[in-house]
Amino acid sequence: MSDTTTPTPTPLGPVLDTTVVPEHARKVGDLKPDLLLTQEHHMCPGCGEPLVLRSFLEAITELGVAQRSVAVLGIGCYTSFGMTMDVDLIQALHGRAPSVATGVKRMRPESIVFTLQGDGDMVNEGLQEVLHTAARGESVTCILLNNGVFGETGGHMTATTVLGQRTKNSLDGRDAEYHGYPILIGDLISRLEGATYVARGSVHNAGAVARTKKMLKRAFETQERREGFSFVEVLTMCPTGWFVPTGDGPDYMHETLGEVHVMGELKVDGTVRTTEALHEENLRKQREVEAKLAAGGLDD
Amino acid sequence: VTVTLPTTTDRRLMEGSEAIALASIAAGCRFFAGYPMTPFTEVLEHFAKHLPEVGGTCINAESELEAVGMAWGALATGERAATGSTGQGLSLMQESFAEITLAELPLVIFDMARGQGDYFQATRGGGHGDYRHIVLAPADIHEAAELTQLAFHLADRWRNPVLVYGDYLTAHTRESVAVEPIDFGPVPDKDWAVDGSLTGTGRSRLVSPLGFEKFGRPNPGIERHLRAINDKLGMIEEAEVRAETGYLDDAETVVVAFGSPAKFVRYVIGQLRDEGEKIGYVRPISLWPFPTEVVAEASAQARTVAVFELCAGQMIDDVRLSVIGRAPVVGIGGISTDGSGFGVAPLLDTELIRERILAVHRGGADATLPPLPDNERAMG
Numbered sequence: 249m250s251d252t253t254t255p256t257p258t259p260l261g262p263v264l265d266t267t268v269v270p271e272h273a274r275k276v277g278d279l280k281p282d283l284l285l286t287q288e289h290h291m292c293p294g295c296g297e298p299l300v301l302r303s304f305l306e307a308i309t310e311l312g313v314a315q316r317s318v319a320v321l322g323i324g325c326y327t328s329f330g331m332t333m334d335v336d337l338i339q340a341l342h343g344r345a346p347s348v349a350t351g352v353k354r355m356r357p358e359s360i361v362f363t364l365q366g367d368g369d370m371v372n373e374g375l376q377e378v379l380h381t382a383a384r385g386e387s388v389t390c391i392l393l394n395n396g397v398f399g400e401t402g403g404h405m406t407a408t409t410v411l412g413q414r415t416k417n418s419l420d421g422r423d424a425e426y427h428g429y430p431i432l433i434g435d436l437i438s439r440l441e442g443a444t445y446v447a448r449g450s451v452h453n454a455g456a457v458a459r460t461k462k463m464l465k466r467a468f469e470t471q472e473r474r475e476g477f478s479f480v481e482v483l484t485m486c487p488t489g490w491f492v493p494t495g496d497g498p499d500y501m502h503e504t505l506g507e508v509h510v511m512g513e514l515k516v517d518g519t520v521r522t523t524e525a526l527h528e529e530n531l532r533k534q535r536e537v538e539a540k541l542a543a544g545g546l547d548d
Numbered sequence: 549v550t551v552t553l554p555t556t557t558d559r560r561l562m563e564g565s566e567a568i569a570l571a572s573i574a575a576g577c578r579f580f581a582g583y584p585m586t587p588f589t590e591v592l593e594h595f596a597k598h599l600p601e602v603g604g605t606c607i608n609a610e611s612e613l614e615a616v617g618m619a620w621g622a623l624a625t626g627e628r629a630a631t632g633s634t635g636q637g638l639s640l641m642q643e644s645f646a647e648i649t650l651a652e653l654p655l656v657i658f659d660m661a662r663g664q665g666d667y668f669q670a671t672r673g674g675g676h677g678d679y680r681h682i683v684l685a686p687a688d689i690h691e692a693a694e695l696t697q698l699a700f701h702l703a704d705r706w707r708n709p710v711l712v713y714g715d716y717l718t719a720h721t722r723e724s725v726a727v728e729p730i731d732f733g734p735v736p737d738k739d740w741a742v743d744g745s746l747t748g749t750g751r752s753r754l755v756s757p758l759g760f761e762k763f764g765r766p767n768p769g770i771e772r773h774l775r776a777i778n779d780k781l782g783m784i785e786e787a788e789v790r791a792e793t794g795y796l797d798d799a800e801t802v803v804v805a806f807g808s809p810a811k812f813v814r815y816v817i818g819q820l821r822d823e824g825e826k827i828g829y830v831r832p833i834s835l836w837p838f839p840t841e842v843v844a845e846a847s848a849q850a851r852t853v854a855v856f857e858l859c860a861g862q863m864i865d866d867v868r869l870s871v872i873g874r875a876p877v878v879g880i881g882g883i884s885t886d887g888s889g890f891g892v893a894p895l896l897d898t899e900l901i902r903e904r905i906l907a908v909h910r911g912g913a914d915a916t917l918p919p920l921p922d923n924e925r926a927m928g
Contacts, residue, residue, distance in 0.1 A: 283748055285763040309748070316744040320621070330754055332763045336742035338624045339756035341647055344617040347609075351621020351629070352742075354605045355579060359744040377617070380610040 281305040283314060283334045290328045294494035296484025296501070297326050297393050299451040300460070303482075304391060305333065307464040308360065313472060317360045318352050320345040322369035325400045326393055329364070343374025346381035349388040360471055362389040367408040368398040371433050375407070378437070378479075385442030385476040389467045392433065392479070395486035396505050403489030407431045410508040414491070430508065434481045435523055438515040444476035446515035450483040450506060452498035463513065483509055559726035564689045564718045568658060569594035570727040571696035572630055577656070578604035579622035579629035581615040585637045587716040587890050588660035592632075612640035616655075620644060623653040624755045626741030628700050632658030635666030639674060645709065646675025650757035650777065652740075654703030656696075657681070657711040660719040663891035664807060665859035665883070670713050671836045671866070678774055680781050682706070682788060683835040685713040687811040689723035695833070697730045704735035706784055713835060716891045717808040784837060791839035792831040793846065795821050799828030801909040802846045802875075804867050805856040806832045809881070809896055813856050816902045820909075827909055835863070843870035850875045854908045856901065857881040858893050876913035880904040882920045894921040 280287050283305040289298040308314045319335045321327055323342040330337050340348040345363035353361045370378050370392050378390055397415050398404040405415040405422060408430050412421040422430070438446040445467050449460030460482050467478035483505050485497035492500050512526035557570055568591055572580070580595035582588070592608070599606040605622075609615035615631045622629035633641070638659055648655050659670060670683045682702055686692035692714060699710040746752045754762055759773025768776070795817060796802065805813040810831040817829050830846050832839050843866075847853050853875050855864040861879045868877050881904075884895030895901075900921060907915045 285750075314748045315746075317747045318742055318744040327758075330756065331760050331767075334750060334752045334762070335747045336744050336752050337754050337756075338621065338742060339651070339754065339758060339760070340617070340620070341644060344613065344620075344644065347614045347617025348621035348624070350607070350614075351579065351581070351618040351623070352625055353621075354607070354618070355622045355625040355627045355629075356743045361744075376610065377614060380614060 282309055285332050285334050289332065291325060292488040294485055294487040294497045295325070296395065296451040296482075296486070296497070297329075299457055300391070300393055300482045300484060301326070301329050301333070303451075303457060303461040304362070304464045305335075307461055307468060311465060311468055311472070313360045313468060316358060317362070318356070320349045320352065320361065320363045322363065322365035322374070324366035324369055324393070326364055326366065343369050343372070344377055345369070346374065346377040346386075346388070346390055349390075350381055350384070350386050353386060353388050357387075357474075360389075360468060362391055362468070364391050364393065366399070367392065367394040367396060367433075368406045371407040371431055375431075378433075379440065382437045382440045382443040382477040382479065385444075387471050387474045387476060389471050389478045389480070391464070392481040393484050394433075394481050394505070394509060395484045395489065395501075397486055397489040399486045399489040403486070403491065408433065408509065410504055413504055415489075432509060432523060434479065434509070434514050437479050438520050440477075442477050443479060443515060444518060445470040445478040447479070447513045448481040448483070448509060448511050450501070450511050452483065452485060452501045452506070456511070481509070483511070557727045559724055561722045562689075562725050563590065563720055563722045564692050564714065565590035565720065566594045567689050567693040567723075567725045567727060568696050568712070568714075569598050571693040572656070572700065573598055573602055573604070574727050574729045575628065575697040575700035577628045577630055577700060578602070579606075579619065579627055580604075581607040581609045581618040581631050582633060583609050583612050583615050583637060585634050586888075587662070587719045588632055588634050588637065588658065590719055591658050591660060612637045613644070616641040616644040616648070619655055620648055620653065623648070623655055624742055626738040626743075628654070628656075628704070630656040630658060632660065635659065635661045635669055638666070638669060642674035643676070645673060645681070646677050646679055647757040649679040649681065649709050650677060650774070651755055652707040652777070653709070653755070654700075654707055655709040656699045656703050657709060658714065659711055660714045660716070661891070662889060663715065663858045663885055663893065664809065664881075665862065666713075667835065667857070667859065667862035670711050671838070678778055680708075680784070680836055682708060682710040682784060682837075683713055684710065684790070685807040685833060685835050686718060687808060687814070687831065689718070689721060689725055692718050693725055693727055694730065698732060701732035701735065702788060706780060707736075708780065708784065713807060715808050788834055789837050789839050789841070790833035791842045792833060793829065793842060794818075795828035796830070796846050797828070798826050799846070799849070800826045800851045801828075801854060801905070802850045802852075803827065803829045803854045803856055803880075803905055804832070804843060804863070805829065806835060806863060809856060809858055812896055812898055812901055813905075816898050816905060820902070820905065825906070825909060827905060832863075838866045838870065840866075840870040843867055844872070844874065847871040847874045852908050852913050853877045854880045854905060856904070858884055858891065858895060878908055878913045880908055880917060884920060885923070887923055894923065897921070
């Protein structure tokens with residue numbers, strides 16, 4: 249026996265086995281919103297972003313404002329939506345979409361102008377842009393796709409990555425002492441006078457998708473009434489960037505990002521609700537549902 | 549909405565900043581965004597005052613990054629829009645400049661630079677990728693008003709940004725000026741602009757620097773997109789060269805200078821000619837495309853080519869590339885600035901310029917130049 253021992257590799261937790269075709273990766277329906285030019289979305293299996301795409305396209309269609317709508321895209325995976333959305337569109341730089349949207353809105357105030365940005369784009373590179381645009385009370389809508397990683401580069405830490413979350417450049421999990429704390433961007437924006445409607449939704453299950461679509465509609469309605477800045481943050485799954493099996497994305501999202509970036513409406517008609525209040529409310533609703541289930545099921 | 553445009557002003561004494569703002573409005577500019585910075589600040593002030601009078605918008609942006617981004621959005625709707633700053637502020641905008649050029653948006657940029665050390669920044673661009681901006685350098689306020697209007701025309705004609713290179717004197721000198729709209733001829737329809745009206749029609753538009761097209765349409769792809777822009781830049785190089793020349797016929801010494809300092813050089817050479825000295829000058833008006841042929845021709849018979857610029861020597865590279873050995877090229881300018889660094893330089897003095905031109909005229913390329921004046925002279 250040799251004295252040298254091979255160190256046992258420390259398990260890194262659930263890692264995506266790329267040798268097996270995931271059974272979840274299959275087309276489940278042929279429906280597409282009118283504003284999509286193709287069903288293909290060019291995203292990885294399990295990605296949450298196409299669900300948000302579908303939600304806001306349906307929202308502007310149902311509100312009847314589609315033919316006045318201009319989108320401004322940041323740089324991220326979702327940049328390829330620019331080719332597949334049948335929407336007048338401007339491709340902006342990484343982080344700079346809110347200023348571009350401002351220029352459009354000031355020249356075409358009758359248009360509905362919205363940005364689509366990721367957390368790396370909006371909260372890292374372009375934090376000042378979105379804050380100033382909100383503070384100015386521009387009647388534009390900013391939509392944030394927040395998955396807590398730079399998905400396009402392959403899963404790197406962003407300013408919204410939650411403590412403990414493993415990314416390619418925080419392999420042992422985000423450590424506050426070493427990497428600093430995540431920014432709760434929705435909470436930050438809700439404190440600005442110029443922001444009128446601020447909400448944080450998610451697409452990790454059907455109910456969340458439905459609630460997110462309602463939030464998007466309220467945001468666009470706020471803009472339509474020219475009442476100031478509206479903001480919808482949507483937590484999205486990125487199993488590829490999180491290194492988890494495709495099917496585990498929704499649960500992972502709910503249990504990691506969702507615990508910190510709490511879902512709900514953070515500001516409605518100028519009234520701010522704190523993350524703590526939202527958290528309490530969410531818990532109360534959950535207990536109600538559990539109680540109903542225990543009593544024999546949901547009747548509504 | 550029909551608005552009566554104050555596109556014509558009576559002749560009156562006005563500073564360059566106001567002439568630039570009024571000329572922009574006469575050219576149809578309806579959006580401006582900027583961030584205060586000396587000596588550019590007054591350009592922003594005059595836009596802020598005059599744009600709302602014609603239903604336009606001027607935003608005091610939170611930084612240069614926001615300013616150029618807002619102009620980007622305004623341009624994408626098809627409106628004429630501009631931004632500006634000093635060279636320092638334009639450093640912050642370079643990423644957007646590069647991408648706006650690749651998105652083929654007709655941005656106009658007013659660069660009220662601190663001296664002439666931003667020649668490289670203006671003519672090469674500090675951003676990434678293969679792009680160029682048309683750069684126009686007025687010598688005085690009249691010309692600034694005219695070139696401002698030309699800038700909007702050229703930007704639309706070529707779908708390429710145009711930068712107007714001025715300085716402290718351009719922005720702050722007052723001259724008697726009347727601003728009237730100038731008709732430079734037709735420009736192409738903006739059949740690429742977006743306002744949302746084509747959303748959902750299957751004909752929606754995509755304004756992008758990336759060479760993308762909507763799904764189902766011919767997609768140029770990035771390589772063909774960049775090559776097409778490069779071809780266009782070649783056409784601009786052929787079509788848009790502008791320069792003023794004087795006394796070149798028998799000139800033994802040719803002085804090349806641009807912008808406000810060129811006005812001083814022109815004056816000095818006029819005097820020297822009256823005294824019988826065989827000296828001529830070339831004043832590039834378009835810094836890009838650079839008047840290579842004009843300089844080459846002027847240098848063919850010359851003994852020496854001298855370059856007067858208020859910096860360590862930047863345009864001299866373009867002069868050398870034009871002369872390519874026909875005559876020795878020597879820099880007779882230098883770094884010269886007032887105490888604030890904003891660029892009213894003690895070297896900008898007709899007596900000093902005269903000494904330096906004569907030194908090269910008499911002694912050739914190897915002549916010893918008088919020492920550069922120092923700050924105290926300007927500070928009095």
